Amino acid sequence: MWSVNAAAPLNSVHLGYGLGAVFTNLLVRPFIAQKVLSINVTNNQGLNSTLSMVNPNIVIPYSITAILCFLIAVGHLFFYVPELRNRRQKLQVQQVIINQRETIDNVSI
DSSP, X not given: OOGGGOHHHHHHHHHHHHXXXXXXXXXXXXXXXXXXXXXXXXXXXXXEEEEEEEOOOOHHHHHHHHHHHHHHHHHHHHHHXXXXXXXXXHHHHHHHHHHHHHHHHHHHO
């Protein structure tokens, strides 16, 4: 896609990987903080016991990450479609040039 100019896009991909590794931890940390729910339970023998339940809500950061990934994919498509059109146009122009050369060669023979 970029042929000779591939260095800058690849460097930006590597930069995005590093930034994602840092910011994902910052994004997820508040949602996986352990919220301990203590419940006092009396069993049939009259002994009191405490149940502790941990309830991390991990759905929210996964949803945020999924939305960000979707937006990045749409951005890639936004830049890929014009590049694909340019390739098609270049191929069509090259095909026309080749056909003209063939007809000129056939006429001169």
